[in-house]
Amino acid sequence: MKYTELTEKELDEVVKKYIEYYNTVEDCCFTYEKAYKRIHQVMTIEDAMCQIQYDDNGSMTGFCMGYYKQFDDLLAYFLEEIVIFTGFHNIGYGSDFIAEIEDVVKKNGAEHLELISVNDAHHMHFYEKAGFYAAKNLSMMGKHWQL
Numbered sequence: 001m002k003y004t005e006l007t008e009k010e011l012d013e014v015v016k017k018y019i020e021y022y023n024t025v026e027d028c029c030f031t032y033e034k035a036y037k038r039i040h041q042v043m044t045i046e047d048a049m050c051q052i053q054y055d056d057n058g059s060m061t062g063f064c065m066g067y068y069k070q071f072d073d074l075l076a077y078f079l080e081e082i083v084i085f086t087g088f089h090n091i092g093y094g095s096d097f098i099a100e101i102e103d104v105v106k107k108n109g110a111e112h113l114e115l116i117s118v119n120d121a122h123h124m125h126f127y128e129k130a131g132f133y134a135a136k137n138l139s140m141m142g143k144h145w146q147l
């Protein structure tokens with residue numbers, strides 16, 4: 001596998017593949033503008049670290065986006081999202097990507113890797129396999145309303 005930094009140059013292709021996955025597999029309703037905005041927002045956060053994955057045939061097979069977060073006692077990396085594109089699931093690409101992210105952020109001084117996961121058997125298996133655990137001292141909170 002090959003990994004490169006996500007830049008504005010690859011953004012159009014990433015956005016299209018992102019939409020292709022979410023709007024067909026997960027029944028989402030991304031427009032190009034919304035998907036572009038979502039990814040671009042994270043890319044432009046201070047200390048962002050976003051990468052693209054290519055397989056050995058040169059196909060773009062996934063991307064990740066996130067950023068380093070400074071705490072009092074350590075530097076962490078928050079993985080906002082990892083997506084393996086349509087046609088490349090369940091063949092180890094996601095696991096390879098997580099290992100690569102861990103390598104890169106360790107080299108850059110981060111001692112902690114965190115994310116918010118979908119709470120289902122698939123995601124739990126995927127992240128636990130990579131050594132992640134569910135935080136016991138934190139709870140995801142939200143509030144929602146109709147406009």
Ligand SMILES: CC(C)(COP(=O)(O)OP(=O)(O)OC[C@H]1O[C@@H](n2cnc3c(N)ncnc32)[C@H](O)[C@@H]1OP(=O)(O)O)[C@@H](O)C(=O)NCCC(=O)NCCS
Nearest residue numbers: 082083084089090091092093094095117118121122125126
């Ligand atoms: C989550 C995701 C990144 C995993 O990538 P991937 O390349 O398919 O991951 P891998 O092939 O390395 O591993 C997938 C594992 O899940 C397992 N799996 C697949 N479907 C499953 C299910 N329904 N229940 C339990 N395990 C499941 C696979 O068998 C494999 O485990 P194994 O290696 O022990 O056999 C990918 O599915 C994805 O991009 N999903 C859409 C975006 C997303 O949800 N991102 C994460 C946001 S929190």
